[in-house]
Amino acid sequence: MNEPRLRIDQAGALATLQDAGRPGLRRLGVPGSGILVPPLMAIANRLAGNGPDNPVIEAFGPGLRLTALAGPVRLGLAGALTARRLGPQGEEALKGWRSLTLAEGESLRIDALLAGRLAVVAVAGLALPPQLGSVSTYTRARLGGLTGGPLTTGDTLPAGPTPVGPDWALARPWTPEAGPIRVIPGPQDDHFTPEALATFLAAQYRLTPEADRMGLRLAGPALAHRPGRAEIVSDGTVPGAIQVPGNGAPIVLLADGQTAGGYPKIATVIQADLPRLAWSAPGTALSFQAVSLAQARQAAQRQTAELEALLAGTVPLIHGEVDAAALYRENLVGGAIHALAPEYRPLTTDPGEP
Amino acid sequence: MPDPDTPPRLLDLGDTALTVEFGTALDPALMARVLALEAALARARLPGVTETVPTFRSLTILYDPDQLPREALAARLADLLDSPAAAPTPGRHWRLPVCYGGEAGPDLASVAARCQLPQEAVIRLHAGTDFRVYMLGFLPGFPFLGDLPPALHLPRRPEPRLRVPAGSVAIATGLSAIYPWESPGGWHLIGHSPIPLFDASRAAPALLAPGDLVRFRPVSPAEATTIAADLARGRLAPDSFLETQP
Numbered sequence: 016m017n018e019p020r021l022r023i024d025q026a027g028a029l030a031t032l033q034d035a036g037r038p039g040l041r042r043l044g045v046p047g048s049g050i051l052v053p054p055l056m057a058i059a060n061r062l063a064g065n066g067p068d069n070p071v072i073e074a075f076g077p078g079l080r081l082t083a084l085a086g087p088v089r090l091g092l093a094g095a096l097t098a099r100r101l102g103p104q105g106e107e108a109l110k111g112w113r114s115l116t117l118a119e120g121e122s123l124r125i126d127a128l129l130a131g132r133l134a135v136v137a138v139a140g141l142a143l144p145p146q147l148g149s150v151s152t153y154t155r156a157r158l159g160g161l162t163g164g165p166l167t168t169g170d171t172l173p174a175g176p177t178p179v180g181p182d183w184a185l186a187r188p189w190t191p192e193a194g195p196i197r198v199i200p201g202p203q204d205d206h207f208t209p210e211a212l213a214t215f216l217a218a219q220y221r222l223t224p225e226a227d228r229m230g231l232r233l234a235g236p237a238l239a240h241r242p243g244r245a246e247i248v249s250d251g252t253v254p255g256a257i258q259v260p261g262n263g264a265p266i267v268l269l270a271d272g273q274t275a276g277g278y279p280k281i282a283t284v285i286q287a288d289l290p291r292l293a294w295s296a297p298g299t300a301l302s303f304q305a306v307s308l309a310q311a312r313q314a315a316q317r318q319t320a321e322l323e324a325l326l327a328g329t330v331p332l333i334h335g336e337v338d339a340a341a342l343y344r345e346n347l348v349g350g351a352i353h354a355l356a357p358e359y360r361p362l363t364t365d366p367g368e369p
Numbered sequence: 370m371p372d373p374d375t376p377p378r379l380l381d382l383g384d385t386a387l388t389v390e391f392g393t394a395l396d397p398a399l400m401a402r403v404l405a406l407e408a409a410l411a412r413a414r415l416p417g418v419t420e421t422v423p424t425f426r427s428l429t430i431l432y433d434p435d436q437l438p439r440e441a442l443a444a445r446l447a448d449l450l451d452s453p454a455a456a457p458t459p460g461r462h463w464r465l466p467v468c469y470g471g472e473a474g475p476d477l478a479s480v481a482a483r484c485q486l487p488q489e490a491v492i493r494l495h496a497g498t499d500f501r502v503y504m505l506g507f508l509p510g511f512p513f514l515g516d517l518p519p520a521l522h523l524p525r526r527p528e529p530r531l532r533v534p535a536g537s538v539a540i541a542t543g544l545s546a547i548y549p550w551e552s553p554g555g556w557h558l559i560g561h562s563p564i565p566l567f568d569a570s571r572a573a574p575a576l577l578a579p580g581d582l583v584r585f586r587p588v589s590p591a592e593a594t595t596i597a598a599d600l601a602r603g604r605l606a607p608d609s610f611l612e613t614q615p
Contacts, residue, residue, distance in 0.1 A: 040509075043509055155509075199382075253385070273507055308384055312384065315384070368555065
């Protein structure tokens with residue numbers, strides 16, 4: 016008997032399978048990879064009835080279209096998205112932060128993102144063999160995923176049995192914290208002029224469209240290095256490290272970012288603020304604030320508690336008619352909805368690297 | 370020249386990583402200290418240390434601050450740095466075939482011209498060097514090899530290539546390397562090696578390790594093709610390019 020499967024009809028700009036990542040191999044030059052926005056993975060998996068770190072589809076921008084084959088497939092949709100269920104009975108408009116059970120032959124299409132640059136879709140019961148400890152796709156070394164690369168049209172994912180009972184929604188959507196992006200200065204803050212350090216912490220920056228799983232480029236005032244200090248003999252990097260090449264325009268490394276680099280790192284984004292930075296849409300304005308390690312710990316603990324509270328507040332959907340949708344709209348009205356279409360544009364080649 | 374015993378600097382790399390910086394230069398003595406601390410840390414098995422990343426001149430330690438606060442990690446590092454280093458694990462000796470020039474090394478002629486040497490001399494210098502693996506990085510399994518003879522020192526290419534083929538042997542900035550993967554790249558391509566440097570199906574996915582020694586052996590295009598075919602069919606194991614220890 017055929018097990019239910021989920022077919023990728025359209026992958027949008029970039030859709031990859033990701034989980035919590037592939038730790039322990041940075042010393043071999045293998046980045047940890049993994050989901051760029053961990054709260055979205057936790058939410059999508061909770062809605063789909065999966066364990067929190069089950070592999071999920073991470074999609075940049077709208078355009079993802081999926082079809083259930085050989086049986087029903089339950090999905091968990093995390094993201095400020097609008098979508099449509101397409102089936103023999105016609106179309107149904109949907110929003111995110113809910114599960115959705117596709118009957119055999121039905122499709123889901125993500126039409127737009129109302130905020131952020133990516134959405135996450137969990138597939139109930141999805142089980143895939145890990146490679147080097149993870150299903151996370153790392154395209155540069157053809158690791159993880161189905162074949163080491165992004166999902167493409169015609170790929171199918173093995174779904175598990177659909178959980179019994181109604182679909183679920185979050186009582187309120189995930190809304191990332193507002194306020195400056197908090198950083199720990201260094202490790203090479205002494206390679207910058209005092210004016211550059213002051214500018215970095217005072218000025219407004221914007222996320223450019225140039226962003227992928229390796230990193231994102233910021234637009235704003237250039238940051239000047241001290242004379243002769245624009246390059247270093249390579250040392251270790253982590254996701255969140257803010258590299259400043261010779262042109263002075265900062266790049267924030269993300270999950271697929273290389274494990275070492277030759278540009279001075281002016282500061283490093285604290286782990287609690289990295290998900291919202293990676294999630295934010297092109298054009299988003301942001302500023303940086305230096306914090307202590309103790310403040311970073313408090314932020315991480317508060318964020319963990321908030322996510323747990325959010326996950327605890329799931330409500331059943333009756334007839335697809337949604338009390339949660341009203342809550343959702345209410346919550347969204349106050350938030351900024353970016354007029355800019357989310358866009359995916361890979362980082363251009365970095366001439367400072369081998 | 371810094372004092373080899375200068376205490377390293379502890380530099381925070383965010384709230385979950387710390388870089389122990391032994392120096393700022395490219396120097397085999399610094400690398401030896403980096404690898405010694407990494408080995409000591411591995412022996413100490415500190416709960417909360419999640420990964421270590423050795424680079425040319427520093428050791429980056431990823432840690433879980435809920436299990437191991439930064440102050441506790443720093444204190445243990447101070448102990449480890451104070452205690453006498455164990456004898457370093459001797460690096461393995463590799464002899465890797467390289468097909469120089471032609472299609473395999475499209476920049477050999479320009480490198481020779483810029484270094485004002487005949488192409489044969491570039492090959493002789495490169496293949497006559499005992500390279501040490503300083504670190505792996507940039508790409509999985511990508512070895513930074515040093516030091517290149519001064520006669521071959523060149524800056525990066527002004528225009529990086531968008532596609533450097535996997536297996537390319539390259540030089541720039543006083544170093545040499547082999548690209549394990551097709552990728553963009555700005556170094557000068559002088560040859561090609563058929564040996565796969567990273568294979569996720571192997572118990573140790575990266576062929577080379579920091580501290581290993583590499584010497585290149587020039588081979589003809591025909592021999593390189595034969596080696597590649599034998600490797601692909603499993604008739605030849607990558608480990609067979611290890612030099613047997615005397």
